[in-house]
Amino acid sequence: MQYPAPIAKLIDSFMKLPGVGEKTATRYAFYVLQMEDQDVSAFSKNLLEVKRKLHHCPNCGNLTDMDLCSICRDKSRDPSTIIVVEDVRDVMSMEKMQEYHGLYHVLNGVLSPSAGTAIEDINLMSLLERLQKHPEIKEVIIATNANVEGETTAMYIARLLKPIGVKVTRIACGLSVGSDIEYADEMTLFKAIEGRTEL
Amino acid sequence: MQYPAPIAKLIDSFMKLPGVGEKTATRYAFYVLQMEDQDVSAFSKNLLEVKRKLHHCPNCGNLTDMDLCSICRDKSRDPSTIIVVEDVRDVMSMEKMQEYHGLYHVLNGVLSPSAGTAIEDINLMSLLERLQKHPEIKEVIIATNANVEGETTAMYIARLLKPIGVKVTRIACGLSVGSDIEYADEMTLFKAIEGRTEL
Numbered sequence: 001m002q003y004p005a006p007i008a009k010l011i012d013s014f015m016k017l018p019g020v021g022e023k024t025a026t027r028y029a030f031y032v033l034q035m036e037d038q039d040v041s042a043f044s045k046n047l048l049e050v051k052r053k054l055h056h057c058p059n060c061g062n063l064t065d066m067d068l069c070s071i072c073r074d075k076s077r078d079p080s081t082i083i084v085v086e087d088v089r090d091v092m093s094m095e096k097m098q099e100y101h102g103l104y105h106v107l108n109g110v111l112s113p114s115a116g117t118a119i120e121d122i123n124l125m126s127l128l129e130r131l132q133k134h135p136e137i138k139e140v141i142i143a144t145n146a147n148v149e150g151e152t153t154a155m156y157i158a159r160l161l162k163p164i165g166v167k168v169t170r171i172a173c174g175l176s177v178g179s180d181i182e183y184a185d186e187m188t189l190f191k192a193i194e195g196r197t198e199l
Numbered sequence: 200m201q202y203p204a205p206i207a208k209l210i211d212s213f214m215k216l217p218g219v220g221e222k223t224a225t226r227y228a229f230y231v232l233q234m235e236d237q238d239v240s241a242f243s244k245n246l247l248e249v250k251r252k253l254h255h256c257p258n259c260g261n262l263t264d265m266d267l268c269s270i271c272r273d274k275s276r277d278p279s280t281i282i283v284v285e286d287v288r289d290v291m292s293m294e295k296m297q298e299y300h301g302l303y304h305v306l307n308g309v310l311s312p313s314a315g316t317a318i319e320d321i322n323l324m325s326l327l328e329r330l331q332k333h334p335e336i337k338e339v340i341i342a343t344n345a346n347v348e349g350e351t352t353a354m355y356i357a358r359l360l361k362p363i364g365v366k367v368t369r370i371a372c373g374l375s376v377g378s379d380i381e382y383a384d385e386m387t388l389f390k391a392i393e394g395r396t397e398l
Contacts, residue, residue, distance in 0.1 A: 004264045006245065006252045013242035015281065016234065017227050028216050031287065033262075040250050043212035045244065047243040047281055050231055053205045063232075065203045089229065090204065107255065 007033070061106035063088045063122040065074065071104060078102045079138070080120065080138040084157060086110050086126065086145060110144060111153040131164050139167040146173050146191065206232070241394060258321040258329070260305035262287045277301045279337040281355060283326065285309050285344060293342065304329065309343060310352040323356065330363050338366040345372050 002008060014025035031038060056062070057069035068156050071077060071091070074107035078128065081102030085091055091104050109122035119125070131137055143159055158168045173191035177185055186193070201207060206228050215225035231239060255261070256268035270276060270290070280301030284290055290303050295372070308321035319341065330336055341356055343349035357367045372390035374383055382390070 003263055004253060004269070006248045006264050007262065008222055009241070010249045013245045016238055016242070018230050019226075026288065027218075031217050032246060033253065035250075039212070039215055040246055042208070043215070043244040044243040046209040046212045048244070049229060050205045050228065051234075051236060051239050052297040054203060054232065063203055063206065065205055070201075089225065126205070127309065127390045128314070139314075191216060 034118060044144070056106075056108065056123070059126075060104050061108050062091055062104060076101075079134065079136050081095075081141065082130070082137055082139070082142050083141045085143050086153075088149065090143065105140075107144070107153070110149040111156055112149045113152075115149075119156075123159060126158070127157070128160065128164075131161065131166055138168060141169050143171045189192075221398070229391075250275050255305075255307065258325075259303050260307050260325070261290055261303060275300075278333065278335050280340065281329075281336055281338070282340045284343050285349065289342065290381065306343070306352070309320075309348040310355055311348045314348075318355075321352075323359075327363075330360065330365055336365060338368060340368050340370060342370045350371075363397075 003011065010032065011022070011025045014020055015022060015029045018023075020028070020030045032043075035043075047183045053065045054063050055065075056071055059072045060067055060112040062069035062071060071112055077094050080099050081100075082105050082107045083094060083100065084107065085094065086109065088106055088108070091106060094100055094104070105123070107122045107124060109120065111122065115156070120138050127140075131140070140151065140157075140161055142154040144153045154170050157172070159190055172195050173188065174195055175181065175192050176190065181189070202210065209225045209228040209231065210221070212235075213219055213227045214221060216224075219227070231242075237262055252264040253262050254264075256263045256271055258267055258271045259269060261268035265272070267388065277300050280299075280302050282293060283302065283304045283306065284293065285306050285308065287305055287307070290305060293303070293320055304322070304323045304326045306323060308316055310316055310321065312319065326339075330339070339356075339360055343356075347374040349356045353369050357369070360367050371394050372387065373382065374391050376386065380388070
């Protein structure tokens with residue numbers, strides 16, 4: 001016996017999501033069966049609209065359903081600093097901090113020779129154009145991930161931007177707040193000592 | 200900053216699924232963004248169709264998009280035995296065994312005084328009608344879950360059906376195949392000894 005076609009197809013669709021196997025997809029599909037009609041209609045519509053309405057902000061690469069993203073539209077933000085991040089979700093993480101009021105530039109990717117990602121595959125050249133067009137930008141803070149690809153990309157961006165005369169900085173590596181030295185790995189400890197500050 | 204409305208709404212929809220929190224829902228929603236257009240359209244359509252096209256088989260309570268479910272339609276199946284299960288997914292588990300060729304009756308629920316589920320809330324009275332209409336049914340095998348609600352329901356069904364004169368059996372409790380006695384709980388061991396068979 002196989003499940004009736006409509007539920008089998010929905011299980012297939014759920015299985016396309018990351019980390020969702022047959023068991024979880026079946027659980028989700030049966031749950032949908034007992035959901036309110038209006039919730040399922042909304043779910044169905046939201047799936048289509050996310051593909052139809054969203055695009056990357058032409059200025060910074062963030063996601064938006066308007067001409068410019070909500071951060072680029074916000075005139076109260078400090079235009080002298082740009083944080084460069086790999087992903088749209090990283091913008092959200094930075095914003096949760098509630099301490100940064102400058103702008104962003106979203107690469108939507110990272111340089112990775114092993115994965116075959118080159119400079120033209122990420123939203124990097126537009127950062128150069130942005131800097132040339134807006135001399136009010138004084139500092140570019142590179143906040144790519146603290147792994148091999150993130151570090152490579154940070155180094156590359158730094159070399160690319162230095163000739164323009166803008167200040168290029170990299171966020172610090174070190175202990176997570178609240179963590180124990182005992183459990184820190186040796187690379188993190190090394191970075192924490194290297195980046196020590198005077199008290 | 201908040202995510203643009205289309206993605207925030209999709210995250211909300213994913214969060215309605217069982218066991219999906221904000222982090223997982225966000226991961227799913229961003230994954231949808233990079234899925235093929237046709238896969239997302241199919242996903243959206245499948246959600247609607249599962250609600251529109253599926254209903255319970257009027258004979259046995261299994262799910263179907265036809266008049267009768269695929270098992271009730273199959274003339275090659277043995278009409279003399281019925282396995283009673285709690286859920287549509289249990290039919291699938293039984294069928295995976297590939298050893299049973301009789302029919303099913305799906306309760307779509309279980310008697311549970313604590314959850315307030317009474318006899319009229321589950322698909323039980325139609326089993327009585329089925330037995331009265333089809334004297335070829337010789338045995339009803341009760342395969343509700345091996346927990347308090349499942350056992351209560353099994354006892355109730357047995358008392359209900361006995362007066363009709365049909366043979367009512369309950370599936371065995373005991374050790375899982377491949378498991379060690381060392382790790383079996385005492386109730387399972389007790390049931391395994393109680394249900395011992397002569398070699």
